[in-house]
Amino acid sequence: MYAPAHISGYLAADRPSPAAPPSARAVVTGAPKTILRLEGAVVLTAAAMAYAQLGAGWMTFALLFLTPDVSMLGYLMGPRIGAVAYNSGHSYILPAALGALGVWLHAHLPVTLSLIWVAHIGFDRMLGYGLKYATAFGHTHLGVVGKQKGVAGPAAL
Numbered sequence: 374m375y376a377p378a379h380i381s382g383y384l385a386a387d388r389p390s391p392a393a394p395p396s397a398r399a400v401v402t403g404a405p406k407t408i409l410r411l412e413g414a415v416v417l418t419a420a421a422m423a424y425a426q427l428g429a430g431w432m433t434f435a436l437l438f439l440t441p442d443v444s445m446l447g448y449l450m451g452p453r454i455g456a457v458a459y460n461s462g463h464s465y466i467l468p469a470a471l472g473a474l475g476v477w478l479h480a481h482l483p484v485t486l487s488l489i490w491v492a493h494i495g496f497d498r499m500l501g502y503g504l505k506y507a508t509a510f511g512h513t514h515l516g517v518v519g520k521q522k523g524v525a526g527p528a529a530l
Contacts, residue, residue, distance in 0.1 A: 400516050406501075409515060413498025420492035429485045437489045438496075448510055456505040463494055463504060 401409060424434060447458025461467065468490035475483030497503075503515030511519040 401514070402516070406515060409503075410499050410501060413495045413500075416495030417492050417499055418495075420488045420495060424485065424488040424492065427481065427485055427488070429481075433485070434489055434492075437486070438493055441490055441493045445510075452509055453507040455510065456507040459510075460504045463497060463502075465491065465494060468494070 421434075441462040444458045444462030445455070448455030468487040471483050471490070472487030475481070475485075475487060498515070501513075501515050501518055503513035503518075506512040506514075511517050
């Protein structure tokens with residue numbers, strides 16, 4: 374349920390439909406977008422530094438760094454399934470759970486894998502790739518990316 378216009382700041386007619394494409398929704402721009410991208414860089418750096426402290430080999434890091442991108446194969450089954458698959462591989466929820474499990478079990482491998490995974494997500498966020506909407510691969514919570522950038526929505530994207 375929505376708050377009255379005097380509380381929410383806009384009228385019902387101004388409210389975009391939840392099914393509306395990202396171009397019709399609020400999009401992160403300006404300083405907040407820059408901050409989110411800097412956060413990605415910080416997460417990438419922190420994960421790589423923690424990984425270095427574990428003493429695991431950098432060859433393993435390099436070989437597994439792009440593994441979360443296998444989740445893009447979900448787009449072969451359409452944008453809705455693709456978005457769910459991609460977001461599952463590019464949200465911090467699963468690698469954080471894997472890392473916590475590794476710490477709890479005193480197991481090196483889950484912690485190592487989670488740090489590589491987190492570093493990958495941070496790298497993607499730093500580059501401006503966000504979680505995907507079900508409308509199209511290029512529609513992300515950080516705005517529109519890729520070839521669609523110039524055609525899908527306001528100039529602020």
